Amino acid sequence: MPGCIPYQVNMQIRSIELIEINLPLVQFFETSFGRTYERRIILVRVEDTDGNEGWGENTCGEVPGYSDEWTDSAWETTEKILAPMVVGKDVDSAADVWGLMKRARGHRMSKASIETACWDLEAKKLRVPLWRHLGGVNQTINCGVSIGIQDSVAQLLEKIRTELDAGYQRIKIKIAPHWDYDVIKAVREEFGDILLMGDANSAYTLDDIDMLRSLDEFGLMMLEQPLPYDDIIDHAKLQAQIKTPICLDEPIKSPDDARKAIELGSGKIINLKNGRVGGHAQSQQIETICREAAIPMWCGGMLESGIGRAHNIAISTLAGYTMPGDVSASKRYWHEDVIEPAVEVSLSGTITAPDGPGIGFEVRRDRIKKVTVRTVQITSNGVYRDDDDSRIVSYKHYVEDLLDQLIETAVENKHVKSEFERGVLQGNYELLLRALNLTEAFSIAEQLPKKISEFEPESLFDKS
């Protein structure tokens, strides 16, 4: 039966480790609340007293744009408030971890980061795949993509072409007041009746009703979160006046929110995100509510690394996840994912949940280490912090180090003949670094080591 827990096992969490990694996106991602070039992700590793481990990911953003949680607030809250509520406690099952943290209000993404890690641990301990352990029934899930706001319509059309060719079943484009009616029109003209939807991330109000109603002519599969992030009342008013089904994202933070929104008719579809609702147990409850109310539902994404993505794949196998989700291949986001194998999508736009125990992907600690900027371990005996600066090797630092090496090489090769010239070169490098976005920094970093021996200072400045 979907949603039930087939097995459970007693566990005691001995330690919770937080690891912040900085990962540059392959391409920037723009929504109505801003652009992201690089993710600052907090990974969570839990270990029990028997030495089993589990991994989770905090899906909050770098700024409080999508939700009020963001990397630094989440780090503090998880370290100082939530982790101490869980370490050292005996729990009968991962489904009970949520309850251990109930004295803290809100902070659902941070709670989910611990809770989902405990689910992975429990499934590993039982040697079952997480997707089955969660009550999944469809091992193969249907996938769509979410495409950010681009610099030009031509660029957007090209991106859509690429994703359709890759096999994705539906296309979601981000919309905002400067990027809506005309853009959707252009997409419809180019691609005909593909499964298409728009996500406004709360960029409109009821004053925009005429424009929002005009979108009806495009037969969108749905319009995601047109109105404010905490609203379900105005959405009900809007839904009564437009044909396009409204899909709710931001305001559905709990099973009760889902129930109320369904009762009010605030929308016809729900985008369910593990992080936003506080973890797998909350997702299971919302899945049940939607399934019983015949409200279609799908799994949203938060630009997760492979660890969060693996959890999204697992929960998407539950029966209520009837529509293609924003769960897509690793390579759309990362040059190198932190899990192995990378998440891949078939030519028919599907992902098959792995058969291995727990999340079913290997966590590559060596890769995590390369992009780690800080760690802290919370145990019932104390808190251990990693303040070793030499381990701080985010890509930006990596580029800086390599540029230093290049200067040394330039000096050795007598390209630089005085301290003065060296200073000028150093200054130019610093300007260059500041001008680079992180995606560019990453690609330069990848090329640099090969070039050090044959380095010529001029070559770098061609890029600026």
Ligand code: OSB
């Ligand atoms: O609203 O669904 C959203 C990304 C960050 C914050 C909010 C959202 C999104 C996405 C991207 O749409 C989904 C993904 O590809 O992970």
Ligand code: MG
């Ligand atoms: Mg959304």
